Amino acid sequence: MVLLLFGPPGSGKGTQSGRIADWLGIPAISTGDMLREEIQAGTPLGAAAKSIMAGGGLVGDDLVNRMLAQRVSAPDSAHGFLLDGYPRTVEQAEFLDGLLAERHLQTPIVLHLDVPMDALVGRLTSRRQCPKCKRIYNLLQMPPRVPGVCDDDGTPLITRKDDSEEVVTERIRTYDEVTRPVLAYYQDRKYHQIRGDRSPSYIFEEITGILEPLVSKNGASCCAKAKAKQSSDGFAAL
Numbered sequence: 532m533v534l535l536l537f538g539p540p541g542s543g544k545g546t547q548s549g550r551i552a553d554w555l556g557i558p559a560i561s562t563g564d565m566l567r568e569e570i571q572a573g574t575p576l577g578a579a580a581k582s583i584m585a586g587g588g589l590v591g592d593d594l595v596n597r598m599l600a601q602r603v604s605a606p607d608s609a610h611g612f613l614l615d616g617y618p619r620t621v622e623q624a625e626f627l628d629g630l631l632a633e634r635h636l637q638t639p640i641v642l643h644l645d646v647p648m649d650a651l652v653g654r655l656t657s658r659r660q661c662p663k664c665k666r667i668y669n670l671l672q673m674p675p676r677v678p679g680v681c682d683d684d685g686t687p688l689i690t691r692k693d694d695s696e697e698v699v700t701e702r703i704r705t706y707d708e709v710t711r712p713v714l715a716y717y718q719d720r721k722y723h724q725i726r727g728d729r730s731p732s733y734i735f736e737e738i739t740g741i742l743e744p745l746v747s748k749n750g751a752s753c754c755a756k757a758k759a760k761q762s763s764d765g766f767a768a769l
């Protein structure tokens with residue numbers, strides 16, 4: 532199963548992608564996280580991406596496509612994966628189609644987290660992230676149990692450099708102008724729009740409700756955890 536998680540910056544993609552991937556037993560691949568790791572490691576790709584990301588623009592398609600192709604060729608992605616923040620341009624969407632065809636993977640399922648634009652800036656400027664496990668917190672809605680540290684591993688939380696109000700505004704503009712039109716590319720495929728202005732648990736329930744019937748059609752090697760959960764939840768045997 533290949534899932535694409537779409538939504539503007541601050542729509543909750545990162546929070547949902549971790550939960551969904553864990554539930555399905557497939558890797559969650561965030562191109563934003565990968566690029567931040569490249570910057571941290573000081574690679575040539577990181578050097579090329581750094582100033583673009585700092586300004587809220589998009590890193591070049593060639594660079595991102597190559598990085599993505601390499602990542603999904605890892606053994607953990609053989610039966611499917613979830614993409615968070617990719618594709619962001621029509622060119623990336625076309626590249627992904629070619630990649631999926633090459634690997635004999637199914638048409639992706641698109642989950643679009645839609646959040647009113649006026650809610651996004653506040654969400655992003657109050658966002659904090661664990662640099663180690665990447666878990667996302669929000670000081671207003673989802674604060675950590677102990678202020679400033681990750682519930683899971685005790686690592687001090689950080690504010691992403693591009694979560695300043697000025698850069699956030701530019702990221703939202705880029706999403707609206709360049710990435711939102713990509714949704715039209717997927718409109719006549721397996722496309723699901725989900726209201727993202729509700730609690731993370733409510734949204735996750737809605738997503739699992741959409742995916743459950745599709746999981747049951749999938750091969751045994753994928754989604755083992757989802758199937759186990761379905762059995763323990765009393766769903767029909769698959």
Ligand code: ADP
Pocket residue numbers: 539540541561562563564566583584587588589590591595615616617618619623702
């Ligand atoms: P958000 O969705 O909240 O903006 P991400 O972590 O997905 O955050 O992305 C952060 C930044 O990384 C983007 O603003 C962009 O500069 C870069 N980036 C991530 N994914 C892509 C992509 N698929 N294509 C181009 N640039 C990307």
